[in-house]
Amino acid sequence: MSYDLLVMKFGGTNMQDSRAIRHSASLAARSVRVGVKVVVVVSAMAGVTNQLLKLADAAQSGDIAAANDEIALMRTRHFTAAQELGAAPDSITVREIREMHETLRQAVYGVYLLRELTPRSRDLIVAFGERLSAPLMSLALEQDGLRAHHLSGGEAGILTDSHFGNAKPMPNTYERVKDRLSGLLSAGVTPVVAGFMGETEKGAITTLGRGGTDFSATIVGKALGADEVWAWKDVDGVMSADPRVVKDAQNIEVLSYGEVMELAYFGAKVLHPLAVTPLQESGIPLRVKSAADPDFPGTLVQAQPRDEDGHPVKAVTAIRNVSIINVSGAGVLGIPEVIASVFDAIARENVTLLMVSQSSSMSNVSLAVQTVDAERTLAALRAGVSLELKVEEQPGVAVLAIVGSGMRGQKGVSARMFTALADQDVNVLMISQGSSELNVSVAVEAAHVDAATLAVHRAFGLGAATA
Template sequence: MSQTGHSLLVMKFGGTNMGDAAAIRHSASLAARSVDEGVKVIVVVSAMAGVTNQLLKIADDAQKGDIAAANDEIAAMRTRHFTAAQELGASPDSAAVREIREMHETLRQAVYGVYLLRELTPRSRDLIVAFGERLSAPLMSLALEQSGHRAKHLTGGEAGILTDTNFGNAKPLPTTYERIKDRLSGFMAAGVIPVVSGFMGETEKGAITTLGRGGTDFSATIIGKALHADEVWGWKDVDGVMSADPRVVADARNVDTLSYGEVMELAYFGAKVLHPLAVTPLQDSGIPLRLKNSRDPDFPGTLVQAEPNNDQAHPVKAVTAIRNVSLINVTGAGALGVPQVVASLFDAIARVNITLLMVSQSSSMSNVSIAVQSGDAERTLSALREVGGDLRIEEQDGVAVLAIVGSGMRGQKGVSARMFTALADADVNILMISQGSSELNVSVAINGAEVDQATRAVHAAFRLNEAPVAAD
């Protein structure tokens, strides 16, 4: 597919597309292909597959005092990066290998500091976990140079991404966009491909921050907005966004277009498509995001744009599920009649920074039910118990949240009924129901053991395996 009409693209490569030397070489060839057609390209890279989790484990081992385990993991990681560099053509005394060696030494020192203090602050964790992207960027530069292109790798901070100090989930500051433009425009004018370490930025004082899990998507869209890119391309190992998890639903198909709102709902409800905030920088500027398959680069993938492409016959675009959910029920008739008590419940949850997946409240205000990730349940329960009053708090674990997403549901009657009928026919019991006022989603809490059969039943009920009718 010729990229005629595009003069500037930001291309993001995820972990599987950075998995080893062969994957990195293939990813570099995809960027080079557009460059050779006269398109300016900025490359944004994730860590090599599995490295982020490895770094989190290293940090935890050091905090627990197991420095031997941490050092073993660092040594294994160093070998993996050295091997990739050599396979990409770097000699043992090259600048790339020297840089990788120095970075591993800095990582070792940071981890040793955690071990000595037995304390892992959010700031230290960000410093450690960002090494994944810092180490993969030189490998991508190497691959591009081997293919005859000039490249320059930069950390997120060096590329101009300036964030607040919310370590672990940092947001870009308004001045970021101008800074990125200043830092990257010169490279592009000189015909050099900037290779940016995704997922990371820095504070005004130069401390390294990360943008939250999946934050490389966010880095790419921030850079896309700053440089007024024609499109941002997210390269994956699937055909873009699917109508359901293809491992669960055999006839799931590619969704060709989604609106920004639809893709945010899908990301929020567990579809591993994007960082939930990734489209926010694009919404202001109307820049489209295209999710493409690196194994089939000519397939157009999924286009994410401002306007939804509604097809009356298919009001729902996709069905997705969040597993490992806990429902927490708070009851106490007298006490909950007071609005301040409800407010104090949500205040308590906000203080411990818990994301609520669903909320349901009975009209008498004697019962509030909330759904949270099971990993957050203990913290949520502790926070709620501190509210005091005559409240009974119960947890039900082993739950999943199933959601249907599509802007075509807005104003169309009978969508929820179709979903509930499909679930009833599949003998799935609904524990809790929530519909967003935007009418972009309907979500239900169900027994976790039934989530696969529920997904298949709902997918079939909305005929999501059928190709949508093109809008006029």
């Protein structure tokens, strides 16, 4: 297949050191050499985002020495990579990396002085990971003989709302990205965009949520009307389960946008849950490809699902670190206003609800949330609902989901899942089926989640040996 324009995303693993960056650059360069225009979108070097989050917390809690130690480690890592990629000590890349670390140090010092880390300052700090890796990718592309130019998310035209930590693109982003990048492309320059980040109308830096570089890449893909967006990964593609848990998980050849969103939402770390949304209107396909095996087709994500005969379920996935919040009180919950006040309280806190179930007697509502959100969910409910209601947290839970368009209208799918769980002696705490019939999810005790994943994967014949 011949392409005119591709957007290529490289994640943290594919940017982790000079060797990985050089290899990633070579994957982009081989398309550019055969006449394809390529926009490269990069993540921070593996581990850097977590390091930035950690050092920001250290500064807030008054430990500026620990924060500065981390910054020094990061600086060395980026300098080493630049040097190994051929940058001279007085080169523009080295100077840029030095200046960026200095700005980072000042921002972190501000947090330390104020002992305050707002979502806005956290985004400013955490986006340095991508701003620092982009010049390294530019350098590697130039070493490979290409002309390259790196841009921050904002410089590339990504304009977002001011929902720091989880920002969404504004409608005029697409026009702006096209304006900013088209000129470079027609001049034969390969743009390198720092992923994960954008900026507000007022120029404040925002981030798009963890794993957000996938989202940046698809925003750019839609803006430019790319032929495809390629997300290069350290796995063959989207697999039937997390390969770290299920050794015989298999690559899935084709998935629909809807299926991939469900998978990502229910914990498959391989793609950002919103990544396909910019592609949906335009029908641009996304390909998840293996950087280690570039000729392998990987997973094609497109508008239409492809139903696999005899395989109503395509993948099993899990969200860990979940808590169930039980709201109970005889006779009180049946009143619609009380139910409304429960959801109002949750909405005000902007908590993501993973599952909701209500007992038919209406005296109990169970809400599954990430454990990190449990404290504020409890506080919001206790403050926002009638005193007669009891609000309790059950920690140590995981949500397991099966996903596949083929289960629509198929009988016996849930039964197969519950039999597999019962055979493993796994107790089911909550059950939910999406109205789209693309998934069935259950809450189980966290200690059982790996055994449950393996058993359900096997029950649907998804493993290499059983497929």
